[in-house]
Amino acid sequence: MPRTDTRTGGRPATTGVIAGQGVLSVGNPAIPTADGFRWVRLTDVARLESGHTPSRSKPEYWNGYVPWVGIRDATGNHGRVIFKTRQWITDEGLANSSARLLPAGTVCLSRTASVGYVVAMGVPMATSQDFVNWVCGPEISSTYLRYLFLAEQETVRRFAHGSTHQTVYFPEAKAFHVCLPERREQEAIAEVLGALDDRIAHNERISGTTNELARAVMEELWFKGDVTSLTRADTVVPHDWRRTTLGALCATGGGAIQTGPFGSQLHASDYVEVGIPSVMPQNIGDNQIAEDGIARIAAADAERLSKYLLAEGDIVYSRRGDVKRRALVRKYEAGWLCGTGCLRVRVGTATEPLFMSYYLGEPEIQEWIAQHAVGATMPNLNTSILGEVPVVLPANNEMRQVNERLSGLDATAAHLQHENRTLADLRDTLLPQLLSGKLRVKDAVRTVEEVV
Known part of the structure; x- marks a missing residue:
């Protein structure tokens, strides 16, 4: 049976304080907060979980039906909710390792090699030991926590140590403090930021379709010839x-x-x-x-x-x-x-x-x-x-005809890419202001409504 209890092991939480850039810190930084916000130890509102890699020498542990989050899943999907992974493990691999099946909504933060990348699980998954994973309780929204880590990527990297490979160790992770508003405010903030990300995802789907159509144009050319x-x-x-x-x-x-x-x-x-x-x-x-x-x-x-x-x-x-x-x-x-x-x-x-x-x-x-x-x-x-x-x-006339057909599709994809840059810039501008309480939701809503 897969393990479901928390077993991060190792040393207790560090007692030192490493202040972050805004809403994340190792230890309580005692920095004044906006009205309605407070500093909270993250382990008081979310369960900290580790991950593990089943033995690579056991083929029966791999290519199963349990999605397994690795570093490349995080770097390739930074800030997103993921529903599939590059690698999958078997129930046997899960049962015979320290990996655990974690619930949908778990927020995964990379802590080794490529430090500071964050994804959230769209379905139950396991992860490698390269992550600190957070199963959120009723006082914290997993979507809000994902945005918080997204905003504080550089802060997380400041918490890493090591001369060869930078690593955020568990004593620091256990001492994470976050600046939180009440749950209702968290969800309102997440909804504003999510509206921008939803539009970005919508544009990406359309862009993907235009790329498929462009490939079909090329295939038609080779078929005719x-x-x-x-x-x-x-x-x-x-x-x-x-x-x-x-x-x-x-x-x-x-x-x-x-x-x-x-x-x-x-x-x-x-x-x-x-x-x-x-x-x-x-x-x-x-x-x-x-x-x-x-x-x-x-x-x-x-x-x-x-x-x-x-x-x-x-x-x-x-x-x-x-x-x-x-x-x-x-x-x-x-x-x-x-x-x-x-x-x-x-x-x-x-x-x-x-x-x-x-x-x-x-x-x-x-x-x-x-x-x-x-x-x-x-x-x-x-x-x-x-x-x-x-x-x-191909002959010049055929190449020109194909180029004209590609031009319209490519223009659509380029426009969507440019729009997504604008949307991402707006999201990244609003992100730290909303999470710190410097900008309130009602003021941000008007800005977002103008572009989505």
Whole structure:
């Protein structure tokens, strides 16, 4: 049977105080609160639970029906409610480990390696030992606690220790204090913030549909041309089509950090809060650049590194790790820097940037790139590999027709992405003000109603 009792073990709660940025602290910071708010020890209103990883040497413990939350689930879904995980364990794995099946609504905060990421369980799940998990009682809303941890991510990282791997240890977690209003106020705050997140999720679903339609447009092209493979050299293509390589059509280059000449290297001290965005691998999604958490450089550094600035229609690749990821640079992203760990493809006049971006997103092409990447432990991509990517180029009139059909779908996706950035910025602005009581719900509602 799965264990359901709390067994975090180890040392008792620390007696020291580490003040946070606003509404989270180790120990009671005794900071004055807004009317109706109070500092509460989190373990007084929520049950602290740990997690565990069943033995990897026991295949019968894995690929079952119990969702198991790992670090990648948290980093990939930060701030969200999740209903599925990358890995699943069996009832046997649950029974023969220290993992526990936790109820829906449990708030999971990553405490090792990638510290400070938060998700909530949409269904009962287990987690790895990389989390401190909170099963909320009647005095605290799990949705409110999720938003609180989301707002205090940097604070959580300040609580971590370790020279090699940063970790938030259980004595600190047991001493967490949170600044809370009454439960009714918590739910009202969560409802305001949730309205923004619901709109973001709605936009993401529509964007996902437009991407599926775009893939269908590409599939229709290959079907009409009776093209059975994009990568096999012996595949027959129509007489007015041609086979070539990405390097023959486009210029490829690296980001400023890896390939810049002496004197053009960037260091941690070069990054600023307000400046020109520098695109890193973590900012590259499915044909889009995510501005969330993007690094920035000063204008003077951008001028010095001008040869690495992105132009509209460029395609940016992740250089290492998930080398299948690429993003098309939109008009409002022109002038950003191709930064650490990225490669740039500058599309020539023989093809269209939009068509080429969707072509590079074809599953067969993505698999070709992944298979040709170098590196035993972590795949690495370079300009030589990109230059050899096989390209099947249709006749100009057919490519233009496909590009026109893709253009409308892509414009919709780009608009939704831009709107989601605005919504996320508003949410992140309201978040600390509402959680601290500096802004009251009735005042925030009017602002939210104007955009949702």
